[in-house]
Amino acid sequence: MAVHQFDGIIVGAGGAGLMAALQASKGAKIAVLSKLYPTRSHTGTAQGGIGAALGNMEPDKWEWHMFDTVKGGDYLVDQEAAEIMCREAVETVYELEHMGLPFSRTPEGKIAQRPFGGHTKEFGKAPVKRACYAADRTGHMILQTVYQQCIKQGVTFFNEFHVVELLMSNGAACGVVAVEIATGELHTFHSKAVMFATGGSGRMYKITSNALTLTGDGMATIYRAGLPLQDMEFFQFHPTGIYKMGILITEAARGEGGILRNGKGERFMERYAPTLKDLAPRDMVSRAITMEIREGRGIGGKDYVHLDLTHLDAKVIHDKLPDITDFVETYMGIDPVKEMVPIQPTAHYAMGGIPTNSSAQVIKDEKATPVPGLYAAGECACVSVHGANRLGTNSLVDIIVFGRRGGKGLGEFVKTAVLQPLPADPQVKTKARMAKLFDGSGSESVEAIRRDLQAEMMDKAGVYRVEAELKKMLEILAGLKSRYQSVKLQDRGKKFNMELLEAFELEHLLQLSEVTVTGALARQESRGAHTREDFPKRDDAKFLKHTLAYNEGGKVALRYKPVSITRFQPQERKY
């Protein structure tokens, strides 16, 4: 059995994990474990921009950014964390530029900025140019740049190591177990601290902008270890996914002037959000599209609407949106300069995740008690700066700001912390899981169960939700979980056994779907991305609180945690 010893382990090499690694490895022995080669991480697909009140194009203030974030999140945002994020956004964007990030530029040579959904000046008066961007490749540039800095700094990587288990002793984190994908060997990593930065879980849904590998591994691993997940019922559907494929078309397309049109050619967002129109927050636009489709005003009565860029200057489209132009041409055979693009809402972002405080320490209860040595940052974490609905450009800010804070904190922590002993047989659980998959008696395949899960979740736990459907979904999940018990792998080999990894990933998706649906059923209100047709109003008296979901003997048990409200009292949310 291979055992590796480090001061700290960071699981995940997207923007959050790499940013943390840069900080933590300055004074400590750190290893980054990632199931993908770092530059393959999904941060690289982020398109539109990273929000920061630089004020390069027009006056802007971090307080306005904070207000927009809180209001955008339908007041479920922890305001103390949002304040930190919006303040530090400014210095971290400068830091990214210093690292070499090739931002697009203003004529004076400053970082260029553009409008994005829900970002406003003077507390909601009008859209503001706040999204710092590098064409529509902002995430690619962030991932490349931060990885380049890791090379410069000599960060230690274990690439293509798939983490399957968190190890704890005496109530503290003490390492992880991982499969080395190339050989199939199990490795134990023993450390004083562990950080999860494993990204999102969009593959619960059929139509999604998320990578095939975004299966919520970190979240599910924490949950299996008996720690809670927070606010998982809030899952963002981005309004503009390429029809049937879910591939994202950035909100920047609307930031640059794009318009949504229904089957009658109407600019329908005027009816739903008179001030911000097409640049209203995503939850509202996705509901509006779904409503238009339901009422028969999809294109040709079908289940999609159009994103119209044809009135924009061809040069704007080619210079500022080159990648999405390429996607639309490659996958739909459409030239967006000349033709409208068929779009539908696509499952995009997990607002919920592993609960943390603003130092990225994982917390375990409603009193926000931290777990010694355990950290989380990025999309897998819930700080919570996005509340019930994330604003565009705020995830990239989140991963950079809280990745950095978490990395710093972890680096400090390991200087004085003691190394906890490993559990007696650290790989025992993983070996049991593997044995079951290899030697199972059944005939179920991973692909068939996953396909059913994704279709049912899309149908019953998507943009609109209602009690009867959610209850039905729980029954379906019980069925899928029992089918999972009869999965038998065809691949009996050790090297690059992708089927085995996909089986682990499917187990994660099933667990997270159950948490999502259970939380959604209990939350009898509509807030942000969680819309209950049977409870159409937000209910602050009962539900201005975070959900904490625990795994109790295979069942989901819910508790609730208060929201931190400092500057902005909840108001009705209009745009």
Added chain:
Amino acid sequence: MKKVAFKILRFDSERDPQPHWENYEVELEPTDRVLDGIEAIKGRLDGTLALRRSCAHGICGSDAMIINGKNRLACKVLVKSLKQPITIEPMRGFKVLKDLIVDMEPFFAKYRAVTPYLVEKEPRPEKERLQSPQERERFDDTTKCILCGACTTSCPSFWSDPDYVGPAAIVQAHRFLFDSRDQGKEERLKVMNDKEGVWRCRTVFNCVEACPRGINVTRAIGEVKQAIAKGKV
């Protein structure tokens, strides 16, 4: 849904003495990607098939392979654009580890050799460094690289000399050489001027055709050659 025929070069060192072809047929929509086809084969017909993939829309650089004889990303080619059976092989020039998965470590070692980060010799300013839109435009093309390996593994000079740094590493060097903010040009030009550097390029243009990001790789290499000749960029 229509049946689509695939022919895939398989190799598993735990099982097979030699690589061999396998034929498959799966039901696909005409708008499906080759990646959807491979995933369907893997999910429904043969769970032992191995490949790397993640984003499924041409950004992460995981799934470069030879499709009907050309280096492509499986997620960026539609099935309907190809003649059947669609033949699929691993990229050429790297050791095959299993099926479509090759050992990319030598590729990344070359990437690391060109100092792939901004070299700063002056203290950082308080705000951003200024860079005009024209200066930014100068290296825009090469910032698009996703390190998929399609260019390097399509290059005859690389096939015949595996020590050649290869087009992808030169693209990375170009990205920094032509960035007005970078202060490491001399060191980088030295690596490029090595006998395994740019001069191995025979301007065959395979790399330009192979690049899924539309980077004009040969032009970038030419610009690096000129910079060496002039002793500056």
